[in-house]
Amino acid sequence: MDIKSKVSLTLRDDKDIIVKSVVGDYESTGNISSAQRQASIRDAKYNIEYLASAIEIDSVVNFKSYVIWLRDILRTYNIEDGMLIDHLNRILDYVGLNYPSEFGNVVETFISEGIASVINDKGEEYSYLDSTSELAELASDFFNALIDMNKSKAVKLIQDVVEKEEVSIKDLYLNVFTNVLYEIGRYWAMRKITVGQEHFATAVTVYTMSLLYDKIFNSEEKEYKMIGVCVDDELHEIGIRMVCDIFELSKWDTYYLGANVPHSSVLSELKRIKPDILALSVTLASKVPACIELIGLVRRDYADIKIIVGGRPFNTDKDLWEKIGADGYSVDANDAVKVATRLVGGVYE
Numbered sequence: 001m002d003i004k005s006k007v008s009l010t011l012r013d014d015k016d017i018i019v020k021s022v023v024g025d026y027e028s029t030g031n032i033s034s035a036q037r038q039a040s041i042r043d044a045k046y047n048i049e050y051l052a053s054a055i056e057i058d059s060v061v062n063f064k065s066y067v068i069w070l071r072d073i074l075r076t077y078n079i080e081d082g083m084l085i086d087h088l089n090r091i092l093d094y095v096g097l098n099y100p101s102e103f104g105n106v107v108e109t110f111i112s113e114g115i116a117s118v119i120n121d122k123g124e125e126y127s128y129l130d131s132t133s134e135l136a137e138l139a140s141d142f143f144n145a146l147i148d149m150n151k152s153k154a155v156k157l158i159q160d161v162v163e164k165e166e167v168s169i170k171d172l173y174l175n176v177f178t179n180v181l182y183e184i185g186r187y188w189a190m191r192k193i194t195v196g197q198e199h200f201a202t203a204v205t206v207y208t209m210s211l212l213y214d215k216i217f218n219s220e221e222k223e224y225k226m227i228g229v230c231v232d233d234e235l236h237e238i239g240i241r242m243v244c245d246i247f248e249l250s251k252w253d254t255y256y257l258g259a260n261v262p263h264s265s266v267l268s269e270l271k272r273i274k275p276d277i278l279a280l281s282v283t284l285a286s287k288v289p290a291c292i293e294l295i296g297l298v299r300r301d302y303a304d305i306k307i308i309v310g311g312r313p314f315n316t317d318k319d320l321w322e323k324i325g326a327d328g329y330s331v332d333a334n335d336a337v338k339v340a341t342r343l344v345g346g347v348y349e
């Protein structure tokens with residue numbers, strides 16, 4: 001086992017003790033309620049989990065992205081950046097005091113880069129809807145209908161452009177639904193909308209996508225087969241749903257297995273369906289280790305199946321797909337078809 005794997009394993013095994021030490025210290029420095037203490041413990045566990053995963057997958061970039069995301073969330077609660085920096089330093093101090101020095105060296109690289117990004121990242125306002133795309137106005141109208149919780153308006157906006165054949169399904173997926181969901185996530189993280197609004201927006205988007213299915217699924221002859229799946233414990237399934245739908249439009253026979261699929265179920269479907277491509281989707285960087293594990297299992301039994309990966313951690317760290325032993329990656333669902341077709345020796349039209 002290499003040093004990074006040892007460190008991440010140790011951090012996970014000792015998570016509770018580390019958190020007790022880090023959060024316990026806070027408790028003794030001020031008055032905090034029991035609810036605040038529980039929230040601190042939960043958040044500190046997430047932080048250790050993300051740190052351990054980032055170390056395991058050797059991706060400082062993903063840890064920095066996580067720390068900036070956390071900083072921005074804490075700011076919405078008026079928690080100063082200094083608190084986060086202090087928290088990260090406490091984790092580092094704990095590792096320095098309790099484990100061999102080479103563990104401290106590994107953790108220090110990640111923590112110091114994380115702290116540097118808290119300080120240096122400007123945290124400028126941005127929007128996923130500020131786009132030069134011709135569909136920016138439609139995306140913005142759809143977004144507003146969702147946060148107003150106006151389901152019929154949202155659905156009608158999309159049905160109208162589809163009926164008039166003004167927009168292709170690929171464009172709707174990539175330039176409307178994806179951007180809108182990213183913006184919904186940003187609004188949720190900035191506490192500009194509630195969890196309920198976020199869940200509603202997600203459900204209406206999935207519903208609207210399903211209304212397009214008679215245009216996606218047809219009985220045309222298919223040349224290749226693919227299975228699309230989210231790794232174990234990963235609940236974000238809309239990205240891989242889009243990937244599957246766009247493969248289907250490109251004359252692939254697709255098998256969308258959805259969210260949170262145990263490794264054993266993926267393996268049994270591989271045996272049954274015998275696809276040319278297995279497409280794995282990950283959104284949370286902390287689930288990349290599960291993806292690595294699954295790739296290892298597939299390689300052992302199904303050497304012929306090509307594996308492509310995609311999702312947020314791979315878009316954040318562009319070298320990650322290669323490091324974890326996948327055959328291909330693409331930033332979005334459209335390019336995924338090109339990559340896969342090339343991998344199976346086909347011609348992309």
Ligand code: B12
Nearest residue numbers: 181185189235236237238239279281309310311332333336
């Ligand atoms: C909807 C949503 C949820 C829903 C998901 C429901 C569902 N049916 O999928 C629910 C409520 C379950 C959820 C839960 C959580 N979520 Co959430 N969620 C989102 C949200 C708003 C949209 C996700 C989405 O569908 N995006 C649109 C799709 C199309 O984009 P995509 O997945 O990136 O896919 C594109 C590409 O990446 C690529 N692609 C994707 N997969 C693949 C695969 C292959 C092979 C290829 C080639 C390409 C490819 O193609 C796609 C389209 O072109 C995002 C915001 C965001 N930025 O994405 C937050 C977000 C991802 N969630 C977040 C968080 C924190 C969580 C929770 C931890 C919250 C909590 N405290 O409980 C949990 C974790 C649950 C879990 N264990 O997985 C954070 C993650 C932050 C981080 N630093 O990691 C985000 C970014 C929100 C935010 N801004 O803070 N979430």
